[in-house]
Amino acid sequence: MRSARHAARPDSRGPARHAARPGPRPAAAPRTARSPRDGQGARAGLGRSSVLMAVGTVVSRATGLIRLVLQGAALSTGLLATTYNVANTVPTSIYTLLIGGALNSVLVPQLVRAREQHPDGGRAHEQRIVTLVLCVLGVGTVLAVLAAPQIVSLYLADTPRDHQTFELSVEFARFLLPQIFFYGLFAIFGQILNVRDRFGAMMWTPLLNNLVLITLFGLYLGLVGGPHDATGVTAAQVRLLGVGTTLGIALQSLALLPYLRDAGFVLRPRFDWRGNGLRASVTAARWTLLFVLANQVALTVVTRYSADVDTALPTAGAGNTAYFFAQTIWLLPQSVVTVTAVTALLPRMSRAVAEERLDDVRADLSRGLRLTGLVIVPVAFFFLALGPQLTSLLFGVGHHPGPTLPMGRMLQAFALGLIPFSAQYLLLRGFYAFQDTRTPFLMAVCISGLDIALAAACHQLLPTRWAVIGMAAAYSVSYLAGLLVTGARLRRRLEGRIDGRRLARTYGKLVLAGALAAAAAWAVTRTDAGAAVPALLSGGAVMALLFLAVACALRLPELNRPRARLLGAVRR
Incomplete structure (x- = not known):
């Protein structure tokens, strides 16, 4: 398969070739000029x-x-x-x-x-x-x-x-x-x-x-x-x-x-x-199959190791099911926010690539990262501060509270990895818009290889009760490394620009606000160490208020539109 650099050339087999080729195009449904009102209607429909x-x-x-x-x-x-x-x-x-x-x-x-x-x-x-x-x-x-x-x-x-x-x-x-x-x-x-x-x-x-x-x-x-x-x-x-x-x-x-x-x-x-x-679809799917295979190998290794913990400690709640439940909770904000954004963005970015509008692709990726970060970053720090209390509330009803603690620790180990995981998921769609499936495969090999190596180390070196908690942390570290490599590769694909400074400023402010809010929430919950509901209510309230206060004090521009809408709703 051709490299990403070669695929972007005008003479390559892709949308750029069709856009640049002179002469008549195949008959297609006639298109009429779109008025500004049509564009507004399309944006309203998308909204x-x-x-x-x-x-x-x-x-x-x-x-x-x-x-x-x-x-x-x-x-x-x-x-x-x-x-x-x-x-x-x-x-x-x-x-x-x-x-x-x-x-x-x-x-x-x-x-x-x-x-x-x-x-x-x-x-x-x-x-x-x-x-x-x-x-x-x-x-x-x-x-x-x-x-x-x-x-x-x-x-x-x-x-x-x-x-x-x-x-x-x-x-x-x-x-x-x-x-x-x-x-x-x-x-x-x-x-x-x-x-x-x-x-x-x-x-x-x-x-x-x-x-x-x-x-x-x-x-x-x-x-x-x-x-x-x-x-x-x-x-x-x-x-x-x-x-x-x-x-x-x-x-x-x-x-x-x-x-x-x-x-x-x-x-x-x-x-x-x-x-x-169909040949183009099958060729592209070949690399995607290898991408999936790399991820599935890592999943199989972690499942095997975590199931071994359940066999050794069948009632401890420190193995595969606890890992699965913790990861499912961790993925909820990703599923609600990032996946929803990507579902709407991928067709738009694919059209922009087909029409050689790289600036629009950059703008969509940057906007998607910044807006999803408004939710993903504070939720990640919420999981870090209050993971055990959350799992105790959800899964401690009717059972001894002890078995939920390993799951809570796993959620804390996963927590901050939500930020690179979400960003990685969105950035990969930039490659898919270019019909480049080879680069995501290479990224998956890097991430899965690191995850497998770290999971094996946790399995061999950590005490049995802590092994799967370490595997959750390994998953997060792997995606952080993968995000750094993916961002560099996509930047080259987008001709050296990916709105990096703006993204760094936004995420720097979000992480600072999230860290301060999480530290305050953790300190508050120390007084309610044995009660999950009061701890979640008090810690969550403190964290939400302090996060918003710090973010506003840092003049985070991405908050302007949600704040304006909220004020407008209150005035009405």
Whole structure:
């Protein structure tokens, strides 16, 4: 594959070549000149879509958190929960390896260009891609179900001591692996809607999955009465958890069909894949597959090491499930803020690259980083200051508070890594807008390699109770290193400019305000060390007020627009 520098040249195979080539272009839908009023309408539509996405994401993540709390109450955080969580990780990992990475990053620019350049507005291209994706997913799902024991063995050891736990994970996996197909269905349907600027459905339909799982774990609690150890779970309980979990993903995916019809997409199989422009998508997806593979290798290593901790300390809550829960909480602001912003930004940046408007790409990346930082930075410091209190409140109900402490420490270890993780996620979309998937792969190799090395060191050198906490910190350190390299590479791609000084000033002020506010919140909570709710209320209030006060005193310009809107709402 050509290098990033070569791909940017006018004679390379990409959008720049089409834009610079003289002579007649293929017949396409006629375009009329857009008036300023049209531009204002488009911006208003994008604003409404962003609000709808944000609200939908918040509701989905809030119900997801309720589901997570109920899951903790039903299965606890010990060895039984690990068998379910490992089996539930497998379909996500395989889907991502099969095609998920390409769907989420490569195909949006390809679909945008097809709609811009194909005479039929890209409809036939979309139908070919959907047909290809469904065929790959169908075959991959069947093979994965047949190979369930071999797949689970990558995550859990099958030794005489661990054989019963291994077999239970395989039983769960057979029920959960069909999720691969439905994950892919949701992703491809969602991307078809995204390129039509229909963002809301993909953010709202996960609510259906969460409601199914909330009902599932509530029913499990009602029937079983609480968590058992891994040896006490019955075949009927395994079927209930497995079928119910897969049903939720299936419902979430199929709920997109009415929105696709309203958006004008016709689900029609097309197998004329050769000679119809799919080669660019497949070539780009090759690097994305390697990108995903690098990440999955790191995930597999960490899962294996953290599951070993659960085997050694089955009731300590210091292994895989605690890591999974802590990471899920840590990712919530990323899911609500950064993913929502990227969903709207990637099609815009892809169009800007296709039209050679690099200044607009820089502006979108800078604006996205600065606005998401307003939320990501203070939340990261909130997790650092109040992680144990938060996990105690969410997962300490009905159980001895001791097992939630390792999870709280993991959340603290993850905490500040949220800042580079979010920024890295957004910057990679800059490469995807250029259809450059090779550079993200190289970044993933660097990050995953460092994460694996640090996780192995934690596994070998730290006491068992602290090993997974160290792995959470290793994850954060890895993404900080990856962000530095990614920023330097993207700066070169954008001709040496990425608005670095402005970003450094903004994030410097945000980090200073967040650090001072977190220190004050931590000091306040020392007086409520045994009570999670008073500590969170008092610490959270102090932190929010002090953060806003310091940020305003530092004259952070990104606060001007939210503050003006708030004042306007109060006056009305």
